[in-house]
Amino acid sequence: MAIEKKFKVIPFEIHQYCECGGEFIPTGLVLTSYPPKYPHECNKCNKRETFEKSYPTIKYYKENE
Numbered sequence: 001m002a003i004e005k006k007f008k009v010i011p012f013e014i015h016q017y018c019e020c021g022g023e024f025i026p027t028g029l030v031l032t033s034y035p036p037k038y039p040h041e042c043n044k045c046n047k048r049e050t051f052e053k054s055y056p057t058i059k060y061y062k063e064n065e
Contacts, residue, residue, distance in 0.1 A: 009060040016055040018042040026054045 016024040022044025031037040031050065038054040041047070 008063040010063055012059050012061060014055065014057050014059055016040065016049075016051060018045060018047055018049075020045040020047070022047075024049055024051075024055055030054075 018024060020042060022042040024040035025043050027039045027041055027048075029039050031039065035052055037050045037052060039048060039050050040055060042049075
């Protein structure tokens, strides 16, 4: 028999930053690879990076972690 349990979680908003101090902003494109890739561009130096998530993203952690 399965047992359902509840846990209190805390959401964190996660951003990706460039070494120049700028923030990577999604370009709005999605590369249809597996897994999908999300191109981003730094809002300060215009460097381009591709990530497996679109940033900013939300991640949930259990309260005691």
